[in-house]
Amino acid sequence: MLTDVSRPDVFEPAAATLSIHPGRSVFFYYETVTLSCAVPGSFRSWTVKRNTSTRSSVSCETWGQLNGSSCTIKGVYPSDSGVYWCESDSRECSNILNITVATGVILQGPAVPLTEGDSVTLNCSYKEKYAKESTSNFSTAFYRNGAVIEKTSEGRLSFIHVSKENEGSYKCVHPTKGQSPEVWLEVRARAPSTTAPPPPPLISLPRLAYTIFLFILFTGILILCISMCKG
Numbered sequence: 001m002l003t004d005v006s007r008p009d010v011f012e013p014a015a016a017t018l019s020i021h022p023g024r025s026v027f028f029y030y031e032t033v034t035l036s037c038a039v040p041g042s043f044r045s046w047t048v049k050r051n052t053s054t055r056s057s058v059s060c061e062t063w064g065q066l067n068g069s070s071c072t073i074k075g076v077y078p079s080d081s082g083v084y085w086c087e088s089d090s091r092e093c094s095n096i097l098n099i100t101v102a103t104g105v106i107l108q109g110p111a112v113p114l115t116e117g118d119s120v121t122l123n124c125s126y127k128e129k130y131a132k133e134s135t136s137n138f139s140t141a142f143y144r145n146g147a148v149i150e151k152t153s154e155g156r157l158s159f160i161h162v163s164k165e166n167e168g169s170y171k172c173v174h175p176t177k178g179q180s181p182e183v184w185l186e187v188r189a190r191a192p193s194t195t196a197p198p199p200p201p202l203i204s205l206p207r208l209a210y211t212i213f214l215f216i217l218f219t220g221i222l223i224l225c226i227s228m229c230k231g
Contacts, residue, residue, distance in 0.1 A: 015040065018036070025099060031075075033076050038069075047060055082098075083096050121158045122158075138174060139152065142171075145169055
């Protein structure tokens with residue numbers, strides 16, 4: 001299921017942007033995850049905070065390794081599942097990211113919203129709790145909003161150009177190992193283009209003079225022809 005943890009009490013989106021590496025929202029046990037606050041041009045102090053099922057608004061120093069405006073969790077565990085955000089010393093907040101930690105089957109999808117026209121691949125992966133490597137080499141059924149949308153021979157589902165119709169809650173099912181937690185795929189409308197159409201090409205001065213010369217020449221020939229016909 002999707003992580004059900006409340007948002008921060010104060011949420012006024014500012015210039016800060018929270019990013020995550022690797023860039024997905026679901027992780028296996030013991031993976032290393034780094035969250036970073038990007039705040040161009042800000043002189044305020046920002047830190048990564050989180051809400052989990054047990055505690056709220058807890059700063060990085062308590063649950064991760066702080067490095068400037070970044071926070072690293074070395075070896076995530078289910079207790080790390082929750083909602084994460086950047087917060088300044090004046091309580092301004094960034095965007096929020098949901099993180100889920102699971103074992104067995106997971107669906108790896110983007111942690112941030114997509115824009116219409118983007119490409120994305122959802123990977124259904126399986127990994128034993130203490131295994132070093134995961135695998136996607138198995139037949140997979142993919143679901144959106146509870147309904148089967150595709151069955152593949154490998155655990156991958158690709159969208160070349162996403163649209164709002166692709167938005168929804170996704171999960172995948174392994175033929176023998178069960179199903180993944182659900183992942184929410186958000187698709188935002190592409191902003192209309194604000195680029196002005198290019199101005200018409202300008203005619204150079206020599207070309208303009210040549211055009212006028214041809215116009216006068218052909219006009220003179222035309223007048224001459226008309227005069228000869230009347231004579």
